[in-house]
Amino acid sequence: MSALPDGTVGSVTTDDHEFMPVKSADRTLDVLEALASGTAGLAELSARLKIPKSSLHSILRTLTHRGWVDADATRTTYSLGMNALLIGSSYVDQDPTVFRTTEVLDRIAAQTSETVHLARLELPDVVYLAKRESTHPLRMFSAIGRRLPAHATALGKAMLAELPDDTIRRIMPEELPASTAYTITSREALIDHLAQVREQGYAVDAQEAGLGMRCFAVVLPFQSPGRDAISCSVPLARLDDEKEQSIIELLLNTREQLSHQFGGRRISSHQGDPSAEHHR
Numbered sequence: 001m002s003a004l005p006d007g008t009v010g011s012v013t014t015d016d017h018e019f020m021p022v023k024s025a026d027r028t029l030d031v032l033e034a035l036a037s038g039t040a041g042l043a044e045l046s047a048r049l050k051i052p053k054s055s056l057h058s059i060l061r062t063l064t065h066r067g068w069v070d071a072d073a074t075r076t077t078y079s080l081g082m083n084a085l086l087i088g089s090s091y092v093d094q095d096p097t098v099f100r101t102t103e104v105l106d107r108i109a110a111q112t113s114e115t116v117h118l119a120r121l122e123l124p125d126v127v128y129l130a131k132r133e134s135t136h137p138l139r140m141f142s143a144i145g146r147r148l149p150a151h152a153t154a155l156g157k158a159m160l161a162e163l164p165d166d167t168i169r170r171i172m173p174e175e176l177p178a179s180t181a182y183t184i185t186s187r188e189a190l191i192d193h194l195a196q197v198r199e200q201g202y203a204v205d206a207q208e209a210g211l212g213m214r215c216f217a218v219v220l221p222f223q224s225p226g227r228d229a230i231s232c233s234v235p236l237a238r239l240d241d242e243k244e245q246s247i248i249e250l251l252l253n254t255r256e257q258l259s260h261q262f263g264g265r266r267i268s269s270h271q272g273d274p275s276a277e278h279h280r
């Protein structure tokens with residue numbers, strides 16, 4: 001995972017090169033992060049994390065006692081406990097960007113009847129912080145806390161476009177993983193694409209993260225470079241040129257409103273023209 005120009009990766013500061021983690025705390029967090037991907041047994045966790053079973057068993061007992069981990073009746077299989085949900089929910093509840101965008105996410109969802117997301121850049125992914133469900137049975141599957149590759153999503157590309165090309169070359173691998181057959185898989189192709197995103201002021205995911213879906217996103221004006229973005233996702237079966245144009249205009253107007261309301265930075269005048277030709 002690579003750092004942004006300000007020396008941070010999400011909430012992790014990279015400036016302190018002499019940082020030495022506390023071993024027991026490091027191992028405990030490794031266990032929680034491993035269980036975030038699914039239920040696992042003691043032997044599997046020990047092998048995956050390279051922690052001796054005796055030490056791992058003590059960590060799991062403590063986490064189970066504190067409610068961070070649940071164990072089955074035989075105490076051989078473990079999963080995340082309720083406290084993991086409570087702390088994760090507290091993060092979202094206390095986040096200022098989530099608070100600032102609550103009303104606008106509601107409004108975008110009401111006007112479009114489509115799925116709306118707020119996400120944050122946590123390289124190499126984006127993480128969903130808030131969501132408004134589509135009112136239609138056919139809709140995008142997603143969940144708060146879910147991670148998706150930044151280069152494959154409109155949300156991620158809107159935020160990556162905030163960074164200089166040299167930074168993109170430093171933080172992204174030369175070959176990028178494909179989520180679908182439409183995903184950009186070359187770093188240089190991504191850089192070319194991000195120039196277009198900067199010019200038009202919004203990003204488009206054309207079935208790059210999930211087949212049958214088209215997504216539009218704009219970066220939010222609260223930081224520079226922008227670390228948060230909002231999006232609207234629509235199944236291709238319900239999308240025509242008129243609806244696409246109206247969603248883009250709504251997102252651009254929402255960003256402008258947030259900039260006025262909270263004193264955020266303004267997007268330069270050559271960006272954000274919804275009549276500009278966009279990536280298809």
